[in-house]
Amino acid sequence: MSRTPSRRTVLQGVALAGATVTGFDPATRSWAAASPETASPGNGAPPAGPARIPRLDGTLVTDASSLTAAADDFGHIVHHRPSAVLRPGSVRDVVAMIRFCNDHRLPVAPRGQGHAAFGQAQTRGGLIIETATLAEIGDLDSGSTTVTVGAGARWSAVARATLAHGLTPPVFTDYLELSVGGTLSVGGLGGQAHRHGAQVDNVTQLRVVTGTGELVRCSPSRRPDLFHAVLAGLGQCAVIVEATVRLVPAPGTVRHYLLTYDDLDTFLEDQRLLVREARFDYVEGQVSADAGGAFRVHVLEAVAYGPPVGPEPDDTVLLRGLRHDPATVTRTDRTYYDFLDRIAPFVAELKEAGLWAYAHPWLDLMFPGRSAADLAAPLLDALTPATLGPGGVVLFYPLLRERFRTPLLRTPDDDVFHLFDILRTVPPDDSAAVDRALAANRAAYDTVLAAGGTRYPVGGMRLTRDDWRTHFGAAWPALERAKHTYDPNGILTPGQGVF
Incomplete structure (x- = not known):
């Protein structure tokens, strides 16, 4: 595997006022720091009492700006402040610090691109592991059938690296700037999933x-019990540091269709027809408001791959x-990567308008x-442009259950099911609107659960342990056993609220 140079440090990073983090004081549950003079190897050990932290290749920081950043995420709703942030220079750092935290019963949460919507990758008073530095992409050639990548690699980088050899992972999320470890922890859904399953179904x-x-x-x-407890396991049993992902031949160009419907039933029936017949390589859909503000404009998005993996598309x-x-x-005929990265201009517009900083009480069912x-x-019917918010989107797309094989990615018991997302944006200072959205999310989930549906666990919703037990259903006992085996002290990813 090709690697970026390790960022070695003599000690463990700079904290406040020029001090260096040297240990953890179990009595005060706080990180100990010493001045550069007393912390240097030639001037003795740190003060008696604190447990000395391991020697690291990267940095362990406790400065206010790092902790504040780690106490926020894309959702901008939950704010749990950690006590330290690890920026690993190697996988060894992750091993060393998780062992240290386990010894001292400190909670730990991995954080990729910070795209969680409801504090899932946060921890109050514990350690955040920023995985972005673990972004290596393994060597490839045109005959490769898999690629091994670091958990912090973005899917955009993986796509570019594999396409240089005419290859591609089979499934991508719509937004490519997410980390590999992040999406594999929840599932990883995209418009190709009706053919190939979720991203977790393509990990070897x-x-x-x-x-x-x-x-x-x-x-x-x-270790299949651990493998199946980690994929879509919400970080409860282990931290992903590397994944080997299946590859398939990539098309050079695609034909991208947008088809409009004014009737919801017809729209959904045609979606189900297309995925059952495997007529397209990619199928999704959106619902938007008409001129009167009613959400009755249904757009089916479908893509056919062209050579060398398919024939020239025939309309x-x-x-x-x-x-x-x-x-x-x-x-529209476009290159394959241009299609994969098609929402990048939209995201740039949201950031330019300041909407990326809005709260995102998303609903994902x-x-x-x-x-x-x-x-x-x-x-x-209950949705309005105002409650969806500026830049908000409603997604609606079909998936074939037989393609989904990962036990912890819970899907409805129907041969075709639909992912339905209301991706709201709310001004971050409008706490009442955020609370209303979260309450509406919970009410919708209860209704869908009673009808045999599930949730895709990435959005804004407060769940109890009993809720999680119901969510995982028949897979719960295996997850619970794996938790007791691999994280017996319960330190990993507390922001999910599963255990």
Whole structure:
């Protein structure tokens, strides 16, 4: 594997007022610091009492700006301030600090790009491990069938590296600037998932650090209990430091279609038809407001891959029998990477307008296909452009259950199910609006759960342990056993609230 140079330090990073973090005081539950003179190896040990922290290749910091940044995320709703942040220079640092934290019962949470919406990667008073420095991408050639990447690598970087050899991971999330470890901890869904399953279904091996600080390689045949407890396991049993991902041949160009519907039932029926027939390589959808503010404009997004993995797209064949409004069809031929990264300009606009800093009380649910229209209709009827917020989006797309094999990624019991997302934006100082959105999310979840649906666990919702037990269902006993085995002191990823 090709690697970036390690950032070695003699000690463990700079804290406040020029002091260096040297240890942890169990009595006060605080990090100990010494001046540069007393901390240097030639001037004796740190003051008696604190437990000396391990020697690190990277940095351990406790400065106010780092802690404040780690106490926020993309959601801008939950703010749990850690006591320290690790920026590892190597996997060894992750092992050493998790062992240290386990010994002293300090909670630990890995953080990739900080894109969590509800404090899932935060911890009050514990250690945040920023995985962005673990971003190596393994060597490749045109005959590769997998690629091994660091947990902190962004999917955009993985795509560019593999495309240089005519290869691609089969499934991408819509936003490419997420970390590999982050999406594999929750599932990783995209418009290609109806053909290939989620991102977690395309992992062949992991390297992880358990809650006791054990560095383990695991796969379906090697420590399978741990492998299946980590993928979509919300960081409860181990921290992902490296993943080996399946690769497939990449198309050079794609044809991208947008088809508009004015009827929800017809829109969903055509989505289900397309994924059952595997007519397209990518299928998603959006719902937007009409001129009167009602969410009745349904846009089916479908993509056909061209050579060398498919034939030149044939509009007549691909669109045959669909019941969209033919006057509104748009079709665009574009490069494969341009398609994958198509929302980058939209994200840039959101950031330019300051909307990236808004609160994001997102709702992410999975509906059984048989009841998707009935479940969605009241949620869409209650939605207004004002409650969705500027830059907000409603996503609605179909998935085939038989493609999903990861036990902890819970899906409805229907051959086709739909992911439904209301991606709200709310001014961060409007706490009442955030509370209303969170309450609406919970009410929607309860209704969907009663109808046989589930949730994709990335949005804004408060769940109890009993809720999580219900969410994981038949997979709960195996997850609970793995938690007791691999994180017996319960230090990992407390922000999820699972245990």
